[in-house]
Amino acid sequence: MGKLNAAAVTKIEEICDRYKDEKTPLMMILSDIQNEYGYIPLEVQELVSEKTGISVAEIYGVVTFYSFFSLTPKGKYVIGCCLGTACYVKGAQQVIDRFSELLHIKPGETTEDGLFTLDALRCIGACGIAPAVSINGKVYPKMTVPQVNEVIASYRSNEEKEVTA
């Protein structure tokens, strides 16, 4: 290990201590770390393993099982395409494929510039407005393939404005 800085070690230990009286604390710990840092790399898992006594392989298994957890840093904008039954029936696969095509990344990956991460989600409970896409929590209802281009273009132009401003 040794790659984590002292502040991160302190923070992660503090997160582990929050749940030290829980019988099965792993999900809560990982959830807090994911929220805090946006990802859970192996070095962090080793530290959690040391603190909780749960094996690294088991922690790694949990992290790779749930799509909410990530092993790599996520982009500035996290695009979540719902692929639940209702969204899928309404054409969500074509929507996510279009995102993939335009961003040159597969679901689960992040663009090289660190701007976008594309995630495939299971039902997010927005079936009434299927197919639904959420970007950093903002929900885009009834998404269509042509709209994908516009959405990306608007984020890109906002980004350029921020940079020049």
Place this chain on the structure above:
Amino acid sequence: MAKINIKIEGISYQVEEGLTILEAAKQCGYEIPSLCTFNHGECNAGSCRVCLVEATGARGLVASCVYPISEGMEVTISSPKAVEARRNSVELLLSDHNQNCQQCDKNGKCELLRVASITGSRELMFSGEHSEAHIDTLAPGLVRDTSKCILCGRCVSRCENAQGIGILGFENRGFNTFVSPAGDRSFADSPCIQCGQCVNVCPTGALMEHSEIDKVDEAMKAGKHVIVQAAPAVRVALGEEFDYPIGTPVTGKMIAALRRLGFERVYDVNFGADLTIMEEGTELLGRIQNNGVLPMITSCSPGWINYAEYNYGDLLPHVSSCKSPHQMQGAIIKSYWAEQNGIKPEDVFVVSVMPCIAKKFEKEREQEKVNGIPDVDAVITTRELARMIKRAGIMFKHLPDEEWDEDIMGDYSGAGVIFGVTGGVMEAALRTVYYKLTGKEKDNITFTEVRGHDAGIREASLDINGQTINVAIASGMRSAKILLDDIRAGKSKYHFIEIMGCPGGCINGGGQPYVRSCFLPNEDPDIMDTYKEKRAQALYKEDEGRPIRQSHNNPQIIELYEKFLDEPNSHKAHELLHTSYAAREGFNEV
């Protein structure tokens, strides 16, 4: 335990409450096929679905390995519905299996192939996509091929339960799930101790030892002086590969087989074990008398050494600097033996037959070389030796019993024999330490307080000539960890600790013949509980029958010191027989 009434196939039985259907059926004389259930629920994932039966009160078919029996339950194993369901389960497993059975070293011992046969699985009933194969051949000890894996989880449980390491886990989800060290790493890039306990429980060929039979063939072809040495635990398990009852020593036939395989000399590693005791016993007394680092911990088990280097780098000064017996003996063969026979060390090729997979790693260590020449060139497991014997067409049962080579080395004491079982190194050392401290032999030579055949911790306190010696023994890293944490906390009261990597010691090593009730119809149904004791008893029996039972009385050991090594822990002994350790990072970047 209360009894309850159940019916199986319409026949009434009374069985203990709280059992699963599968366990209850076994007591009533039915073996329901299953793959993921193993060893009294050590693994009980309910995932393979090969054990489906019909049971009243349940909705549909149930997995009998996890479904509990209840009063009045009627279980049907042989209904057309249940039979078809089990066959379907196996066919589905086969649909994502590489089915290269002819080339698989597990052939003949594969449980998947067996259930395919007994459930009547048909050819290619379900064909479709195959999940991605993850293949790891980088580690000297272990090979992993997920295209043969059925995701039963036995290896995951064994690593966690026996060793407390949890190297293996399930990664990803659904169709993409595979079993691996974290991040699809090689065993070589993770803190795996390469003990091979996972190999011992794998139902298929997904986890295997890294075979070195080819290396032996190459050396023979190249005309090297190929010398073989076999560890004590091999002789009491090899017979199982040739249908002898578990616990049958086949020493004489094994020696005969090794000669017929073309080895120039056939030596017992027990000579090396005796040498280890001379060195280690002297080291222990030195530490006690000179206020050295205590407790001292044995160093014979390379699985344990790996564990120490990964997890207890701060405690390495506690570990004896002695090489393990086969490495010591390898070093002696390439120096003393080669010199006496007028052969250059580089023309000698030493093969060790071991119950162990971690030894394959150990022999590669830089610290196990003398002047750049490795002490040992190839390590084959008990199972690999059986394969070589079968390959050569040798009819093992018809072989004569032959004797070890004992030309200028190779004679051994009973103390060397019991190295193969947990507590054995301790007992062997105590026999010699007793003599060194009192100047006479102990009347009753055995130290039964340190004996056992299972995992867990045993301890004893001995008063030898006014000197109290506290000792402890642990096998399996889960037990060892308790002793090690005490040392780290400064609470350890022991002088000497024996640690073996595998639960039960070498007799239960990762390279030993697979023990599966389903392949051992002539053994008792509880063989999974008794095989370790049976193998251990065979070793203790050989010890009892030896004319010399203490390492320091082995005449060839005495001669070796007189002619070559000078005295235990001498400069020359240190050069050849001692090693060093270094803390290692657990996970490598990949």
